[in-house]
Amino acid sequence: MSFWQKLSRVISRISLWKVGVGIGGFFLIMGIYGKQFEELYRKAVMICLECIGIG
Numbered sequence: 001m002s003f004w005q006k007l008s009r010v011i012s013r014i015s016l017w018k019v020g021v022g023i024g025g026f027f028l029i030m031g032i033y034g035k036q037f038e039e040l041y042r043k044a045v046m047i048c049l050e051c052i053g054i055g
Contacts (some may be wrong), residue, residue: 011019031037
């Protein structure tokens with residue numbers, strides 16, 4: 001049995017939304033460990049400060 005056939009059987013037993021939440025959580029954690037959260041937060045703060053005229 002091929003990998004894709006096994007995977008389709010597993011996914012058919014699990015709700016698709018659970019798979020989506022799992023994948024989203026995985027990428028969120030990978031972004032936090034990859035320091036992407038800090039970069040995103042820094043850019044958001046700079047945009048906010050520019051909008052109110054401080055930066």
